[in-house]
Amino acid sequence: MMRKILVAGNWKMHGSKSMVRSLLDGLLAGSSAQGKADLAVFPSFPYLSLAESILSGSHIQWGGQTLNPNAQGAHTGETSGNMLVDMGCRYVLVGHSERRAIYGESDEDVATRFNAAQDAGLEPVLCVGETLEEREAGETEAVVERQLDAVINRVGIDAFSRAIIAYEPVWAIGTGLTASPEQAQSVHAFIRDKLLSLNGIIADQLRILYGGSVKGSNAAELFAQGDIDGGLVGGASLTAEDFLAIYNAVA
Numbered sequence: 001m002m003r004k005i006l007v008a009g010n011w012k013m014h015g016s017k018s019m020v021r022s023l024l025d026g027l028l029a030g031s032s033a034q035g036k037a038d039l040a041v042f043p044s045f046p047y048l049s050l051a052e053s054i055l056s057g058s059h060i061q062w063g064g065q066t067l068n069p070n071a072q073g074a075h076t077g078e079t080s081g082n083m084l085v086d087m088g089c090r091y092v093l094v095g096h097s098e099r100r101a102i103y104g105e106s107d108e109d110v111a112t113r114f115n116a117a118q119d120a121g122l123e124p125v126l127c128v129g130e131t132l133e134e135r136e137a138g139e140t141e142a143v144v145e146r147q148l149d150a151v152i153n154r155v156g157i158d159a160f161s162r163a164i165i166a167y168e169p170v171w172a173i174g175t176g177l178t179a180s181p182e183q184a185q186s187v188h189a190f191i192r193d194k195l196l197s198l199n200g201i202i203a204d205q206l207r208i209l210y211g212g213s214v215k216g217s218n219a220a221e222l223f224a225q226g227d228i229d230g231g232l233v234g235g236a237s238l239t240a241e242d243f244l245a246i247y248n249a250v251a
């Protein structure tokens, strides 16, 4: 199965109107629908409308960084999946480690958001990954499995035909420490093998992205691994030059 590489930019809480305009203009100019990789960006909510107006009809997709699992109602400050769909989003991140660590989202909360995203018609990008302490304690696979099981038990394996997984070791996010291609591949293979035991076709088609200090200089080696189907990129997605270096690293 040839899975098309996806290069996804998680802008986190960065940006301004002028930055969004110049970044997206740069990405449109430097990439194409015929390219070897798909491209997606995840702006903060205030910039989704601007992203939609610039990217509509182009080959670049966009998504939200999180969602509230309720469809609507008295949830001041929150944004629903329906609203993201209304802004033209195809994707939404769920369970990013910053949401888990800073905003207290539990595995169950993440499963609820995954489910709500799909109910709204979005394709969730489920982020999983271990902390440095967990890796050093030899718990990487157990942690990733626990995070996956919470979602699988809630929505079932079939739901993964409309989802993406991003393996992001917490110790590699924003630190400049990238997992080696072998370390990343080993966890990606573990994830795919786990899903293979539940549904071979879905596991084979599922895109599993790696995230954690991906940059132009390490992307090619990471994407060359058999079970790494792209990257979820933070810091290096904030300028067109850095992000396109990753896009252009796709063999």
Ligand code: PGA
Residues within 6 Å of the ligand: 010, 168, 172, 173, 174, 175, 176, 211, 212, 213, 214, 232, 233, 234, 235, 236
């Ligand atoms: P980073 O962030 O590329 O800056 O390490 C990745 C992420 O948090 O998705």
